[in-house]
Amino acid sequence: MEASNTIKITYREALKQSLREALQKDDRVFLMGEDVGRYGGAFAVSKGLLEEFGEERIMDVPLSESGFVGAGIGAAMAGMKPIVEVMTINFGLLPMDQIINNAATLLHMSGGQLNVPVVIRMGCGIGRQLAAQHSHSWEPFYAHVPGLVVLSVGTHEDARGMLAAALESPDPVIIFEYTSMLNMEMEIAKDVPELGISKAKVRREGNDISIITYGTGVHKCMEAAAELARGGIDAEVIDLRVLRPLDEETFLASVAKTHQALVVEDAWCSVGFSAEIISRIMEKAFYELDAPVKRLCGVEVPIPYPLHLEEASVPQVKDIVNSVQKTLKP
Amino acid sequence: MSSSSKKSKTLDPEKGQHLFYQMLLIRRFEDKSAEQYTKGKIRGFLHLYVGEEAVAVGVIQALTEEDNILSTYREHGHALARGMEPGGIMAEMYGKQEGCSRGRGGSMHLFDASRRFFGGNAIVCSHLPMAVGMALASKKQKKNQITCCFFGEGAAAEGEFHEAMNLAALWEVPVLFVCENNQYAMGTAIQYSHAVLEIEKKGAAYGIESTAVNGMDLMAVMDATDKAVDKIRKTGKPYFLVCNTYRFRSHSMFDAELYRDKKEVEEWKKADPIPAFQDYLLKQKLITKTELEKISARVDKEVQEAIDFAEAGTWEPLEDLTKFVYSEK
Incomplete structure (x- = not known):
């Protein structure tokens, strides 16, 4: 039997690896954050790393977000490669x-x-019934700022390989990881590609519509696309991955192919990231469009x-399917 | 003061004259900057260090070239005391690309990585955590390197001050916190912003060795800093030095100084560190009147050269607007 080139892995395990x-790989790298060491990470992502690397490399920090993030910045300026976990x-x-x-x-x-x-x-996202102060999608806040590289880890492949590129x-670099995906299992390549x-x-x-998304939107849109395929709609799903600096070529090329676009995100709609994507499509691909671009975003409510209200607050698979069907088969 | 008399034994004429030169350079550079501001050559915010010279000069003389320095938006004095070129600083304030930060920063953001001078930080207190991080890096890299961080007493009311003190003590990192207590956070006097007026007492809460010193007395500042630096190099632990001082000029050039009595300013001017140190040098025969005149002439010349350098500087082309947002690949 031929050895498999893939492994089944949880998002959490991919992050840990x-x-x-x-x-x-690099002695200058160290991890610092609240409960990353003795507790094993609030979400068990760094469990076992303290035992493996020692407390110089895996540093528990006090509850001083401004203090330890600032210290991470200072250490980076002075030649280290800190990974700071908020x-x-x-x-x-x-x-x-x-x-x-x-x-x-x-x-x-x-x-x-x-x-x-x-x-x-930073762990982030909505979907674990944690209420208003612990259910945030603030990627757009950070993506607004020149000078930052802002990454959104929407797949297991990226959970396994994005950190190396970030370093x-x-x-x-700000990396957003999604706590609702930690237990999800997926097949990924055994050897991590660059x-x-x-x-x-x-x-x-796909050829019928471009669904443009990031973060937890990726698996939801993939699921929606599979369902749409069963109804004869061939959707293309684009994972933005890098929210800044934004790669517009990929989604503009997709829109030029499908002539339809839907943008999906959990973040609140007004002044959200979808607004940026749609503006760029208007500016650079307007004449490619057969219909107005739509967006599905978070409902504007804390x-x-x-559970039922939480689920209604962010786009779900059925909402994506419905939206695409309405656009393509009005 | 006993510490001053002890210090005088080790202060040789060359060093004494150099320190005097540095203080005078800062004073006249600042006076000239104010002039250039009124002429519209310097814009934005301009915060002058006049009156506080003994702190920058007294502290920085205790550091080596390997040590890191972070400062506030009132940092011209620290930059000059670190040995940065007056021309590069003036050109920076003019916004010319020959400036020490290529004109991108202005008065509040002087940088010189080659001299390990890390700003020029204008969000009050936000550089304290960074200073702790730089010291943490030194510790991890096993370097014999201190990070010296200047801030005002206004910063000591910020949450980040307390976070940084706690982290520095917890991690035992070699950082010298220098609080320049000039009595006013912009226009708010210390008694209106601090429940405890002796800022040095805040160090004790974190188990950090702390001292307060008369920041108008160069010899006292030197003595206290030398001891603090010795201690940090021996123990690797942080130290908190409070220099009680006073700014003779307004907070910035926009400030009408409605919040303080002119008499108070005049009273503090009697403690001007520059004439005091000059008298000291003369009394101790560490300088002659001729040498004083020479230093004065040299300072005037260098300040004028700084102006000339800034005037001759060039504007960065518009095409470069978005440079330095990301590193060039």
Whole structure:
């Protein structure tokens, strides 16, 4: 029997393997964050790494998001390669001053003298009944800021391979990981390919409509596309992956092929990331379109606790299917 | 002061004269900057260091070239004391590409990576966590390197001050926190912003060795910093030095100074660190009147050269607008 070239792996395990590999590869890399060591990571992503690498490399930090993210920035300026974990994006407003006013700005303010090669990971997303203060999709806030590289890990492949690429960046990288996907299992290639962090990816090729998304939207759109295929609609699914600097070529080329587009995201609609995608399509591919571009986004409400209301707050597979069907078969 | 008399034994004429030169350079550079501001040559915010010279000069003389320095938006004095070129600083304030940050930063963002001078940071207190991180890197890299971080007493009211102190103590990293207590956070006097006026007491809460010193007395600042730096190099642990000082000029050039009495300013001017140190040098026969005149002439010449350099500087072409947002590949 031929050895399989793929492995079945959870999103959590993929993230952990990427961390372990980064720590093995480069002595300058260290992980710091709340409960990353003795507790094993709030979501068990770093479980076992403290025992393996010791407390110099796996640093538990006090609840001082601004303090330790700032320290990560300083350590990066001084020649280290810190991976800073902010337990969840929900606490991500506290270090936002450090991220925007320092990490994203120092290269420019210093006239190109200072690099800040820090990697900041945040667990995020909606879907675990955690209510309004622990259910955030703030990718658009960070994607607004020049100087940052902003990554959204929407697949197991990226969970396994994106960190390595992020650590190669001379500039600060924010990585959004999705806690609702941690237990999901997928088949991925055994050998991690070099993924890069400059291009979006077509996750499913199709000819009828371009569904453009990121984060948890990727698996939802893939599921929707499979269902649509059963009804004879051939959807293309594009995973943006890199929210800044944005690769527009990939989705513009897709729109030029399908002439229809739907943008899907969990984040609140107004001034959201979908607005940016749609603007670019208007500016650069307007005459390719057969119909107005649509978007499915988060409903503009603090996320409620009850499951049925939470589910209604963000686009679900059925909403994506319905939207596409309405567009293509009015 | 006993510490001053002890120090005088080790202060040789050459070093004494150099420190005097540095303080005078800062003073006249700042006075000239104010002039250039009123002429419209310098725009934006301009925060001058006049009156506080003994702090920058007294602290930085204790550091080596390997040590890191981070400062605030009132950092011209620190940059000059670090040995950065006056011309590069003035050109920066003019916004010319020959400036020390290629004109991208201006007065509040002076940088010189080659001298390990890391700004020029204008969000009050946000550089303290970075300083702790740089010191953490030194520790991890096993370098004999101190990170010196200047900030005002206004910063000590920020949450990040407390986070940074806790992290530095917890991680035992070699950072020298220098609080320049100039009595005013912009226009708010210390008694209106701090429940405890002795800022140095805040170090004790984190188990950080802390001292307060008269920041108008160069010898006292030197002595206190030398001891602090020795301690940090021996223990690898942080140290908190509070220099009580005063700015003679307004907060920035926009400030009408409605919040303080002119008499108070005049009172503090009696403690001007520059004439005091000059008298000291003369009394100790570490300088002659002729040498003083020479230093004065040299400073005037260098300040004028800085202006000339800035005037002759060039504007970055518009095509370069989006440079330095991401590293060039």
